Amino acid sequence: MAPFGPTKAAYEALWRDLFFQFESENGIEIMLDGTPENTRSLRVYYGAQELTLLPSGEKKDIESRDSTLITPLTFETVDSRGTVNKMQTVVQPNGGITFSGGASNPLVYFYPASASVHSMTVASQFSELSKRNQGSEISALLHKIFPQIGTLAVEVAGNMPELYSDVSGVNERIPLGLISNGINKITAIILAITSHANGIVLVDEIENGIYYQKLPNLWQAIFEFCYKYKVQLFASTHSLECLRGLLPIIKGREEYFRLLRVENGTQDGHTVRIFAGKNFEAALETGVEIR
Amino acid sequence: MPDPALILYEGQEDKSCLKALLEARGIMQAFTFHHECGGNTGFKKQLDGLIAGTGLEKRKAIIVIGDNDGNYTTSFNAIKSQIRDAGFNTPSNPRELVSTNGLPPISVLMIPWDNDPGCLETLFLSAINNQYARQLACADGLIDCVHADSWDIAKRSKLRMRGFLSAVCTADPNTGLRYAFSPHRGTPLDIFDLNHSSFNNIVTYLQTFL
Secondary structure (H helix, E strand, C coil), rough: CCCCCCCHHHHHHHHHHCCHHHCCCCEEEEEEECCHCCCEEEEEEEECCCCCCCCCCHHHHHHCCCCCCCCCEEEEEECCCEEEEEEEECCCCCCEEEEEEECCCCCCEEECCCCCCCHHHHEEEEEEEEHHCCCHHHHHHHHHHHCCCCEEEEEEEEEEEEEEECCCCCCEEEEEECHHHHHHHHHHHHHHHHHHHHHEEECCCCCCCCCHHHHHHHHHHHHHHHHHHHEEEEECCCCHHHHHHHHHCCCCCCHHEEEEEEEEEECCEEEEEEEEEEHHHHHHCCCCCCC | ECCCCCEEECHHHHHHHHHHHHCCCCCCCHHHCCCCCCCCHHHHHHHHHHHHHHHHHCCEEEEEEEECCCCCHHHCCCCCCCCCCCCCCCCCCCCCCCCCEEEEEEEEEEEEEEECCCCCCCCCCCCCCCHHHHHHHHHHHHHHHCCCCCCCCCHHHHHHHHHHHHCCCCCCCCCCHHHHCCHCCCCCCCCCCCHHHHHHHHHHHHHHCC
16 A cells, blocks of 8 residues: 555545545444354444554654544454454554554455555465465466466566566566456455465455456355365455356355345445355356346 | 236246236236246245345245146145245245245245146146137047047146147147247237136236236
């Protein structure tokens, strides 16, 4: 994430659109009612001055800024046992945002629809995998989906590590992102899964940039890696092609899938309805409109 | 204002015949036909899919239409099992409308009618216009000729219907029941009397969804 200016206003602008009518005073409350083990809640709010930040690390300018005492946005969860866990968003000197505090930070990764993952992140994730001698499984996976892709390796260009690949017919390895945005995206999603074992990966508009005939392969790879690394994936899509690409994967494995549909309510606002995998699969197979 | 009741049916022949009947009786506006279910074992799959579909909760009802075939009890129970397995509460009797929380009420119509063995073809063969009586008699002769008297009534009805339609649809003797109401193949449009009393019980039941 690019640096955004270490002011309170800039910090709060990052989160402003999370709040209803852009008013942060009331915070956000999400209650999940279900079976006892699935009942939990989340509050998002600007709390008391539990943590103050000097985000730029430059104390000399303190007096001249509108406010360097940022009240951090707090994410407070209560799990099924009533255990409260608070995490604050912390702005790093380089502009990045991390979570601090809390008993255990969730292993969550978000792949947005309108931005690509930083090449350094992908390189770093692949490097971690490679250190464990598991880099070849990513190479093998990509080669299976895209036969022109060969061995992957992290190379450094201009002090910036980046994931490169052999490509048939080309004498030198070239950056993955230069080969194809779709290949780069699939790689980034798979690496997000491998580096968030036992965690959660969220991918917005998962089909973006991916050739439609590759979608079943993408889903197959995602399923296999999520299963292996015990990752729960939340993928959003508007695409019927993308959903249909899932059908051969979900068939016979319905218990691993759910359909969550956000619906516009007339009075109650938006609601999220959850459908069992067997209903999801049957709807895809019988051509029922689920979007 | 709920959306029209959704009809689930076994095959395209059912849709063609029922649609023609509903239009002839002026009640088509109260119904929508879903995709064909691919026989009497395909209802569960369709119901499973519908549950995840958009707008199901707005439906006035779901009507499952199946054939009695040789044994009414067996056929009705088989449909009930599929409805139960899909997560709906099940009706105890045909045409009973049963509610399930969060889902539209569901009802089952068995054809030709309670305890009457047979199928869609059986019902429609009973409503053939008099001017085609000769062709029907010839189709009955076919039954005798090929010793089909001992066949299950549903199969026997299909043989009768096929022979009868081939004799009536001279422009295209390949015309099946599915296309018996389609004028573009040169099919006579007066083969069946859709105001025949054989349909009255069914129409009376369907009128409750208006």
